[in-house]
Amino acid sequence: MPERTIATFTIKRLEILDDKGNADERLMPSLEEVDIRRMYELLVLSRTFDERALNLQREGRIGTYPSIFGQEAAQVGSAYALDKSDWVFPSFRETGMYIAMGYPLPLLFQYWSGDERGLISPQGLNILPVSVSVGTHIPHAVGAAMAVRYRRDRAAVIAYFGDGASSKGDFHEGFTIAGAFRLPVVFLCQNNQWAISMPRERQTAADTLAQKALAYGFEGVQVDGNDVFAVYRATREALEKARNGGGPTFIECYTYRLSHHTTSDDASRYRSREEVEQWKRKDPIDRLELLMEKRGLLSGKDRREVKERSLEIIDAAVREAESVPPPGADEMFLNLVEKPSRRQSKQMTGMKNADV
Amino acid sequence: MPERTIATFTIKRLEILDDKGNADERLMPSLEEVDIRRMYELLVLSRTFDERALNLQREGRIGTYPSIFGQEAAQVGSAYALDKSDWVFPSFRETGMYIAMGYPLPLLFQYWSGDERGLISPQGLNILPVSVSVGTHIPHAVGAAMAVRYRRDRAAVIAYFGDGASSKGDFHEGFTIAGAFRLPVVFLCQNNQWAISMPRERQTAADTLAQKALAYGFEGVQVDGNDVFAVYRATREALEKARNGGGPTFIECYTYRLSHHTTSDDASRYRSREEVEQWKRKDPIDRLELLMEKRGLLSGKDRREVKERSLEIIDAAVREAESVPPPGADEMFLNLVEKPSRRQSKQMTGMKNADV
Amino acid sequence: MPTCNMVQAINLALREEMAKDDRVLVIGEDVGMDGGVFRVTDGLLGEFGPERVVDMPLAESGIVGAAVGMALYGLRPVAEIQFMGFIYGSFDQIFSHAARMRNRSRGRFCCPMVIRTPYGSGIKAPELHEESAEAFFCHMPGIKVVVPSGPFNAKGLLVSAIRDPDPVLFLEPTRLYRLVRENVPDEEYTLPLGKARIVKEGGDVTVIAWGSMLERVVKAVEPYSADVIDLMTLSPFDEETVLESVRKTGRAVIVHEAAKTCGFGAELAATIAEEAILYLRGPVLRVTGYDVHVPLAKLVDSYLPGVDRIRKAIDEIMRY
Amino acid sequence: MPTCNMVQAINLALREEMAKDDRVLVIGEDVGMDGGVFRVTDGLLGEFGPERVVDMPLAESGIVGAAVGMALYGLRPVAEIQFMGFIYGSFDQIFSHAARMRNRSRGRFCCPMVIRTPYGSGIKAPELHEESAEAFFCHMPGIKVVVPSGPFNAKGLLVSAIRDPDPVLFLEPTRLYRLVRENVPDEEYTLPLGKARIVKEGGDVTVIAWGSMLERVVKAVEPYSADVIDLMTLSPFDEETVLESVRKTGRAVIVHEAAKTCGFGAELAATIAEEAILYLRGPVLRVTGYDVHVPLAKLVDSYLPGVDRIRKAIDEIMRY
Ligand SMILES: Cc1ncc(C[n+]2csc(CCOP(=O)(O)OP(=O)(O)O)c2C)c(N)n1
Ligand SMILES: Cc1ncc(C[n+]2csc(CCOP(=O)(O)OP(=O)(O)O)c2C)c(N)n1
Ligand SMILES: [Mg+2]
């Protein structure tokens, strides 16, 4: 059809640290050595948590658990750009974000063992509880951003979700509202290439997820999600833009889910070992180690120490989590509403007295 | 952010017939004179229906009615491109499409007077009933297109909806699926600039609606929706593409709702008379008349005859609709499910016997 | 003390609460310039500006979801769904999120928000504009359901709903919007959620209803000495008042316009059958909409329980 | 005649119907290569190919909406919702469209489609993975609701559901998926929708349940002579069988795992209170989940009605 062009768009990709450990200095964000070291520690701690969680699940000490193996940089890099006072709306596969934000680790183990009380964010941290229903928490982040704007607060809001979530209606409705009001919100998508057994290419015919932002009139960018510096930089810039009234940004972190979907899944049913091996070569931690070694920021001894320290932290967290007495049965009636109804109170009493 | 470009997109606009009645001959679709005349008759008939419906509503002879004033070309032009055997999923403001498809006019009046039986599409026409819930019928068109593909049928599927519908989650889920499977479906959006009192610019921050197609990996195009030739051409090409396995197309017909949202609405509360007057100068029928006059296809007498004939057709349709006896009360139990349940049957009998 | 209809009373409640508490915002489709399709939010935009009276894109799930986010942040949004038939698109947000946030976070976050929506039949509007879907929401722990029956209680209940620390679904019977005028104080008053209103006292039969059915019930009971109970809050409903009355009269009739099966009347009847059966003289009768979809204008009157059908049920139960 | 568990029985039903009728397709998330997260659709992709076993994007409303479109076109889609907690996102499609298409078009179009979804508690899964939301769908005219309780009836009921000319919601109790094995003929058989099963006959009390509660009910009634009724279809439910039994025993106990208020038990109790009250010796008791959200693993067992609670209710009613 011969027609006249009325709009053109481009989608960009940001990469800084390649898998050989070389960083593009022109793009490198300004980070002190201590920041880089801290990022590294958080990456290792996240992976260590993940390994332990998988073990605990096998031992029956926690329930179904979604591994973040391979996605640590996307989570730590983005969370490292956040202020404590920012508002975070996670999905269910965000252990690395929790860890980087300083969420108490025992609470995380408690939660994954099937105890709601693990989701009580400490005062001072505005991390919303895990949202299990894929993508449906996106409008919450948008509403919170409306509230931030209304209150003239400096906070920014971030929502985490996966490639699968980009197909949900709530993604669309939330993005539409965020764009229409130019809200201070960052949408951070971890495109880990899979939604359980559904590969990204069959989830949507769009070549990139980032280009979905065009539908809403704001910026979308793809970043190498296994590159902690690129993720950090893109998130920090998006947050600054949000705080300065520049509106929303959609960041597609191009990464990979190296493990099964959850401990209940068997990924060998639907994807090849070669694909997984290929992605293992892009490991986000390996490449940071290479860079740090090149820069003299990490010796073999440092590496071992960081890992040992991580193991200790995780050990302590597991111990603490497991020492918490299980919730009383009436816990299910508490915090349901501020004041339980007469019927709910009667049921609670009845439950204690083992009534019908 | 300095990054590398990984994708570029353009959005185009198609215009053929301008509001002075000049057509761009290079873009003009191949249409016989008789087609142009028929299109003109359908446009006039649509407008005549609309005028009469507004009167009938004022007289209390039909219920709430949504005017198509100003949108006739978008509806007639697109429907003229359809085959009878195609599957049509309308929203609630599609009188012109129904008329162009040859839907029995008395049924339309019957429906708008509050009688469901007006929605019984005659055998041979695959027009689904009016969908009142905005945008939620889009996935049905997508599912039907999956069925067409599965059956290897030559039919194409078209869904009609407005600019407001583009914000609904079901728009997104439907479009996502249509793109992922490259389905034979055409999405025809009448962007009439308003969703009740919400102007298009505040509905979404996207500059065009057409660009929303980029999110789903298929083509989006804007056409002058008051230009019956552009609408016809874009729809016909999209339908051909669909039938030939080329996948979905999103057509944004850029048009205007010249009347109130419905007979219950008072548009003067939220938009200026100047805006409406400006758009009146782009009237889709006026410009076709100008073109036809220039080409010697329409005399003053022809015009009067077409209008008189339309009035006769509408008069007859109203008479026929109003001669239909009202539905019996048990109509509400019929066609609810194939076999009513015991309870429903009891209720139906009870109703007849004036039981509780 | 001005007399007003229900639209004006609700408008007044919003206006007063917004003036008093800057956490209160109104969001929804066409709530601003247009003042809402029923004019319930008329004038609010002018008085409070577009930051507090927010016209939203056509996205019911997004509207409720955004309200959840606002409430989590500490505001008290009042979200309008234009007609109850369009609330189904936000069902997931209401049940999976609004109703669960306090529970999920063990009280760390909560959702003080109101969802207002015009509800019920009687305005001869298109499909999905006359739904009475209250029962769905009464099966959801974590959210309250309120139905006013007149201007005075509409204002008092809405103020309470806005101040409630948990989500409240506030269903406004469209048929009543402009039906009657009442004296409605423009000073502050509240009516407690969860408390029924005894419209009329009598000894022979208890008739329970809410919203637009009340008026018909009051006509239908004329020949009898009846307790007429206006529930006003459906969830949690006022069990004590219901049971006390039924224990007194020994006869219960429940009236609602929603389809019978699994309507809220079922819960009322079940509660009576569980807690007061030994006082009953006869069956618990339900006079309700039929188990069909609300028909269009030509048949809607045949669908709705009319005075006749209600009277018949009372006649019948009085035979016991 | 092979013995199989419920997963295999459902798989067999799908396989047989797909082989017999090329209008039958399976669509849903992870139903293809993965064979479904519970392996219910295992092997179907290999047998019928990707045109008939369709992995869909993560979009519940789109999945159900697409199934509606397929059904309108003349196919008979079986859509899987991965867990019942995610059906809420398709509530609008189910209620506004699937359930109304025949009505809206006065029979010109209809929606012969099945929505299958794993349902109920007992697998210690994350939030929203253990919902029992059946009551919502029983308040919807135009759609049937079916809950099997074992491999044999699962197969027979699913075949009937697939062949039904109207939409059917087919709820599969996850706790039962692999709990028992039964003989399940691999030749064709169907069980009628709308017909209850009498699990056990007795004279003293009627206990009504469905799905995964049955097993507990059967244990709980051991000391008594009880009619145990497995409803199997909740909408429309088998009123005659229920009422006949209650009229015989004079005592009714209803057991379900969903929250009590406005659960499907309310409709049963209300029906009994309306149609059989003169036969009752005592109250109609409901033993149900509490009016809370299904708690996570550590507390889910305290939430669910156990044999003890059911037994207590029977003890209590037997005192009348
Ligand atoms: C609304 C909804 N549908 C289905 C599921 C079941 N489910 C859990 S995770 C998942 C895939 C999510 O994919 P993605 O968004 O890419 O996140 P990832 O698991 O890769 O982190 C599915 C289908 C769910 N939790 N919520
Ligand atoms: C889901 C839903 N929400 C709200 C409404 C009420 N309503 C009817 S039409 C309309 C605006 C529709 O705008 P648009 O899609 O642009 O179509 P138009 O009316 O302009 O033809 C609204 C909000 C509805 N019918 N459905
Ligand atoms: Mg993923």
Ligand SMILES: [Mg+2]
């Ligand atoms: Mg519009």
